[in-house]
Amino acid sequence: MLLIAFLLIVNSIVAFCDEKIPLKTARKDVWEHNAVASCAAHLNTLNWGFDHEHTAYYALICQYPPAFDSWAMCIQDMINLEVTTETKQVSTFEKSLLYVQVLCSYVDKRSANISLEQYYFGIENGTKFLADIASIEDNTDEIFYHPIKVSVKKLRRLGHAYHGFSRNLDTSQDFGLAICFYFAFVITLISIINFLNFNAFKLLFHKYKLINKFRGRFIIPTLFHKHADYFTFNRYITGLLPTSCEAMMLCGYLILHLIVLFISYEFDPYNIIFKSRGIQVARYFADRTGILAFAHFPLIILFSVRNNLFMHLTGFTYSTFVTLHKWIGRMMILDAMLHGISYSVYAMLNQTFISSNKLSFWRFGVAAIFFGCIIIIMSFGFLRKHYYETFLYTHILMASLFFYSCWKHVEHIGWKDWIISAMVIWITERIFRIARIITFGFPIAKLQTRGEDMIHINIPKNGKQWHCEPGQYVFAYFMDPLIFWQSHPFTVMDLGNEIIIIIKAKTGLTRRLHKKINDAGGNYMMKVSLEGPYGSSAHVHRFDNILIYAGGSGIPGPLMHAIELSKKFSSEMKKRIKLIISARELSFLLSYKNQLFMLENTSIEVLIYITKPRAEPIELDDLSLVSDDYGSRDSVSIFSNSVSEFEQQLSTFATFHNGRPNTTEILKEEFALEGSLAILACTPPAFVDGIRNSTAQLMIYHPEKVVHYFEEYQVW
Ligand SMILES: Cc1cc2nc3c(=O)[nH]c(=O)nc-3n(C[C@H](O)[C@H](O)[C@H](O)COP(=O)(O)OP(=O)(O)OC[C@H]3O[C@@H](n4cnc5c(N)ncnc54)[C@H](O)[C@@H]3O)c2cc1C
Ligand SMILES: NC(=O)c1ccc[n+]([C@@H]2O[C@H](COP(=O)([O-])OP(=O)(O)OC[C@H]3O[C@@H](n4cnc5c(N)ncnc54)[C@H](OP(=O)(O)O)[C@@H]3O)[C@@H](O)[C@H]2O)c1
Structure with missing residues (x-):
């Protein structure tokens, strides 16, 4: 359908342009053009017995018959000098009429209305009433009332x-x-x-x-x-x-x-x-x-x-x-x-x-x-x-x-x-x-605030055939009178029957959205549309070892990759998949709790780095967000309502560390392993730059290793 729409647009634009504007800029360096322009410029500088002071620039040569006849002769002489074969000379001369018409159209429509017969007649008439001089080479003070011929030498120089x-x-x-x-x-x-x-x-x-x-x-x-x-x-x-x-x-x-x-x-x-x-x-x-x-x-x-x-x-x-x-x-x-x-x-x-x-x-x-x-x-x-x-x-x-x-x-x-x-x-x-927006539609989404910064959005698919790969993103539109025209990119987590977006509120639209939801008591229903999905999902599954870095609000893409990989590869398969998550506070991870628990009892090695000392316990939200698709409701249901208990639950399959991860050391360990290595990163900007540069450095030291670096973090 889109292809048909595209073809229709192109077709109508071409049809419109054909009528109104030449679609292609014509070649300028052709003798039918050079001869017309150069002869016009030259003859226009001579003194003619015709007052054209207050009319258009080319009025003289287009409207004063002796000047026009001289122009036609000059064009023909130049073409005969520069174009080799006789048939080409004739066709070039005839083509030059178009350029004559164009120049005269700048004077007025009537002047541009010159037929081929009139054009040839100009030459005939010019030859008949030629001025009483052999040819004219340079500007002279003489006033001309008769057609004139331009000398061969001048023609050559003009033409060139x-x-x-x-x-x-x-x-x-x-x-x-x-x-x-x-x-x-x-x-x-x-x-x-x-x-x-x-x-x-x-x-x-x-x-x-x-x-x-x-x-x-x-x-x-x-x-x-x-x-x-x-x-x-x-x-x-x-x-x-x-x-x-x-x-x-x-x-x-x-x-x-x-x-x-x-x-x-x-x-x-x-x-x-x-x-x-x-x-x-x-x-x-x-x-x-x-x-x-x-x-x-x-x-x-x-x-x-x-x-x-x-x-x-x-x-x-x-x-x-x-x-x-x-x-x-x-x-x-x-x-x-x-x-x-x-x-x-x-x-x-x-x-x-x-x-x-x-x-x-x-x-x-x-x-x-x-x-x-x-x-x-x-x-x-x-x-x-x-x-x-x-x-x-x-x-x-x-x-x-x-x-x-x-x-x-x-x-x-x-x-x-x-x-x-x-x-x-x-x-x-x-x-x-x-x-894309129409295809997705405008379903009513559930928006919830989590803490001071986070917004959790659940968008039902309502049976729509809309699919998003891990790491892909969309441009989200929120149907609120004050922000509906804005579209912002967010990574989506496609859970089969619903889509989840987790937003860290910044200072613009996201902050306004956070305030609106908070003002409504932390829960808000709103029509939302998604344009996308955009971007391609990194083909990390083709590698023997996979190292995934996720940081702060950059967690959704890497987390979905880990979940997909865990479904694809069981622990018996010889793949080493490591997910490194870095967050300021453990409470931040509550926004991703359901997805994190999908990694329980899988082959994925999860390392969580908490970079700030942990704060007071936080009430956990309802468990209804857990998707049945991933069969993880049971594992969540056993977890209690404090952050420390959340940590306890997580520590059954994840290792906790305090402080920032040492990127280079982790990478060195991975480079030392047998087999190919994929590194994927979606972390804060300075963090991804560090991972990128360390990877590049290690590739120089280990050129024998098959390594691919995928960066999902984007900024523009
Ligand atoms: C591919 C991609 C995926 C993303 N996924 C997530 C996600 O899952 N969760 C999340 O919390 N954030 C995500 N972000 C970041 C998110 O898009 C911005 O934080 C959000 O647009 C900020 O909106 P704001 O009006 O509150 O921004 P501001 O407070 O006005 O600006 C904050 C920053 O966001 C940038 N920004 C603002 N609007 C846009 C825009 N329309 N396009 C690109 N950059 C913009 C600004 O340059 C600025 O650096 C993603 C960004 C990209 C590029
Ligand atoms: N696809 C995308 O492009 C995409 C998707 C989602 C989000 N985003 C963007 O990604 C960014 C994520 O930032 P955030 O504000 O959510 O993260 P953040 O809270 O500032 O940081 C997350 C974690 O990363 C650590 N960290 C930061 N810089 C580091 C470094 N140089 N080396 C090691 N660890 C480092 C932090 O440690 P400290 O506490 O010590 O700083 C913290 O533990 C946002 O700007 C968001 O808009 C992009």
């Missing part, structure tokens, strides 16, 4: 000047495509590696010491010790850094981008179109940067969408694509700024800066750069971290205004195909999102 100019437009477009192809290549390569990882080739691929050393040094570690955790220079200068792997991809892109900014220019030594080399450089660079900025449109949207097929193919998380989205966005705005600066320099050198400022395309260009700068400022780490909703809504608003301004900026000149493709991706993805 325009060829260099329009070639730069085509090259810039090709370089824009090259950037897209770069990402297509990287994604294909990583998809292949990802595919190899999860089939029989896996061991083969991961057994090479060199590959493992490379992974340990360049793929897995953080770049400057931080990735999930914000780097902080001071309170305001803070942000997220890519991993080494993301940095490598970005480096390739940045280098390619830098190269394509500066290569393959063909300047005109005679300064025919532009008065000096400086003006040429400014204009060519402005065109290059402008087109490159536009080429980022599809990528920037593609990497920001939640429903992204590439996530499944590459195994990359959403946060990796968001990292790409951010860097591509930064480069796009940089390109746009360079475009604006170089175009301003061009206009100043040309002394057209003030008049250009009055043109609508210019004003929309300035507006686009302004909106782009606001997007960059509003995306600073500090705002994202502390005012996420403000960032998000200004981001969407400014991005819409940016798109609109860019569209208006190029409305009559081309390159709209980049914007259209981005819009197609965006609209299709929004439809997918809506379809």
Whole structure:
């Protein structure tokens, strides 16, 4: 159904565009175009016995017959000079009529209405009434009342000047495509590696010491010790850094981008179109940067969408694509700024800066750069971290205004195909999102507060065929008048007939929700919808040893993995599965009590680290949350109503420790075991960064070992 919807959208957009806008930016460096533009520019600079001072720029050559006839002859002569075969010369000349019509359409509709007969008649008439001079080479003071011929030498120079100019437009477009192809290549390569990882080739691929050393040094570690955790220079200068792997991809892109900014220019030594080399450089660079900025449109949207097929193919998380989205966005705005600066320099050198400022395309260009700068400022780490909703809504608003301004900026000149493709991706993805929400529906969920921070949500499935793998997440919508439009990501625990979400209240929506439930006495019924599931579940079951880290509110994903693994593998099977849970207080784990007891009498080794001295006993909640699916009601029913008793019950199958786990030591033990090893982590940011870096270090020391690191913690 979704595919049909997608095809219908594409179809209607294509139909609309076919009518209104050419879908593809035409190649500029073709003789039918170069000849028309160069002859028009040249003839427009001559003095004609026609007053066109207060009319449009091309009024002279479109409306004054001697000038028009000279134009037609000039176009034909240039085409005959530059195009080799006779048949091609004729067809090129006939194709050039379209460009003549386009230029004249800027004057008025009537002027653009030129037939092929009139075009040929221009040549015939021009030849008949040719001025009494052999040919004209350069600007003269003479006023012309008769058609004129342009000299061969001038024709060559004019043609080549325009060829260099329009070639730069085509090259810039090709370089824009090259950037897209770069990402297509990287994604294909990583998809292949990802595919190899999860089939029989896996061991083969991961057994090479060199590959493992490379992974340990360049793929897995953080770049400057931080990735999930914000780097902080001071309170305001803070942000997220890519991993080494993301940095490598970005480096390739940045280098390619830098190269394509500066290569393959063909300047005109005679300064025919532009008065000096400086003006040429400014204009060519402005065109290059402008087109490159536009080429980022599809990528920037593609990497920001939640429903992204590439996530499944590459195994990359959403946060990796968001990292790409951010860097591509930064480069796009940089390109746009360079475009604006170089175009301003061009206009100043040309002394057209003030008049250009009055043109609508210019004003929309300035507006686009302004909106782009606001997007960059509003995306600073500090705002994202502390005012996420403000960032998000200004981001969407400014991005819409940016798109609109860019569209208006190029409305009559081309390159709209980049914007259209981005819009197609965006609209299709929004439809997918809506379809996911509708598919899930709006069941009434039970929301309960647990202590000062925790919210426990039970959502009935009502017999719906909706399934979520361990570690997958959803975007939750709470049907309350004050928050219904917000969607926040949460990891879900799918218990068959119901879904559980456990939230640690922060300062925004989650805090408001906590207060609302508390105000209602700790229990609240509310309509909730889930958009998802998103993300792919880590294939940890394929490994001989599995080490799972869970910390704080990051427990749901790892815990569900452990439960699924315990169901899949009995104690007789030669798999060692270790679950390490870290929480500030034992009472925190009460939120997960039913799921924790599902690990009783299983092969999973559970280690619980309590990092704060334990507080006073807490009343336990009702036991009705226990799911029959997992057959653990009995084990829970025996446990009494205090935290210490909870600990006692847990200690029948879990080992308790005080203080933080020593990640490196635990990892070293696991690396020393026989067989392959999967490490999965969803813990607080600094914690996951520590696990990631220790794993990478140990991979360098033990390159013979087959190891895979899965990170379920995400931040964007
Ligand atoms: C994949 C994923 C799964 C998660 N699963 C859980 C879970 O199971 N339980 C749990 O308690 N928390 C989970 N979180 C964290 C949870 O999404 C945030 O704590 C929540 O969105 C905060 O909402 P708030 O308005 O109260 O945030 P604020 O107090 O305004 O912000 C707190 C932090 O959350 C970030 N944040 C806020 N809104 C969003 C958003 N829409 N998208 C991404 N980040 C946001 C902010 O940048 C900030 O760093 C998960 C996050 C991700 C990315
Ligand atoms: N899929 C996802 O992306 C996802 C899913 C769920 C939750 N989350 C996010 O995950 C985060 C979990 O944080 P939280 O506030 O719930 O956790 P927390 O309560 O701050 O910490 C949980 C435990 O981890 C320990 N810890 C913290 N940093 C450590 C480190 N560097 N090394 C060793 N142990 C460390 C803590 O010890 P101390 O007491 O000593 O600090 C504590 O015992 C939240 O930001 C939540 O939004 C993400």
